Amino acid sequence: MQLNYNHLRYFWAVARDGNLTRTAARLNVSQSSLSVQIAKLEQRLGHRLFDRTGRQLVLTEAGQIALEHADTIFASGDDLVSTLRDSGQPRKQVRVGAIATLSRNFQLDFIRPLLGRHEFDIVVRSGGLDELLGALVALGLDVVLTNQPLSSALQTKLVSHxxxxxxVSLVAPPGLVSGDRxxxxxxxxxxxxxxxxxxxxxxxxxGLAGRLGIVPQxxxxxxxxxxxxxxxxxxxxIALLPPIVVKDELASTxxxxxxxxxxxxxxxxxxxxxxxxxxxAVAQLIYPGRFTTSPPTAPTDHSHSLSSKPPK
Known part of the structure; x- marks a missing residue:
């Protein structure tokens, strides 16, 4: 018997709310109907998906796994509609992930071509690299920004541009370094x-310090x-930084x-x-205006493309 996706969607809604009453009111269905749908899904999967703690429903381990799959399935559905709908339809969402440690100035420079364009909704999400790449594979993100190269194990699924x-420069407040520089x-x-x-x-x-035979403090x-x-x-x-990270401080001295x-x-x-x-829209951010070549129509391998000039 195949999976009933209506049952899965009801489960997904309850799992996100954590409360049967609240979900039933939001979806305008009875609690008993909602319970029946979830029970049918549990029967199909062969595992209990919720434990009840007071009035709250807590996901079991099987429930956590089911929720992860449901997130992926329904994100893919939303992406299908967003990708194939007519251009005259509502605003296009651009979902950018950036590792939490990345320069905010760099992130701003990346999305700047879309700022002020009313046809786009820009979502920027920060997090760890593994978390963001997982969301990218699940189609929850369109692009991830990082200063870390991909491991070879990930290069079969992902494309690195x-x-x-x-x-990179050595920067410090005025007066910290005197004399010979x-x-x-x-x-x-x-x-x-x-x-x-x-x-x-x-x-x-x-490598530079090693070639000079110096062990820095x-x-x-x-x-x-x-x-x-x-x-x-x-x-x-003294800090080792790309100037873009501290461009405001450098400008103000x-x-x-x-x-x-x-x-x-x-x-x-x-x-x-x-x-x-x-x-x-993501292809436009990565290629036109930043690159001297047009984007490939169907990238099939790990690729590196060098910007004609770095962001300001």
């Missing part, structure tokens, strides 16, 4: 706040660019660029999932 490679002296004499290991900027910095390792920005403003250490690091860069990626009908 290198959308910007930015130079040569790189060997800076690395020997001053404390540093650095990105966490694994990022392209940190790898480049460690590292007082902080931070994977959150917003926190790194605050550390730099406090003046406790609250921070100054102490030195550029030759060959040390930070890479920024837009991750998409391979789809027959991709969100065209």
């Amino acid at each position: 290198l959308i910007a490679t930015q130079d 040569s790189l060997p002296r800076l690395l020997r004499d001053y404390p540093f706040a650095l990105p966490a290991q694994g990022t392209s900027a940190r790898t480049g910095f460690d 590292i007082v902080a390792e931070i994977d959150d660019m917003a926190m790194m920005r605050l550390i730099a403003r406090e003046g406790a250490a 609250k921070l100054v660029e102490i030195a550029k690091l030759p060959g040390v860069t930070e890479d920024f990626y837009a991750i998409t999932v391979q789809r027959r009908f991709p969100n065209q």
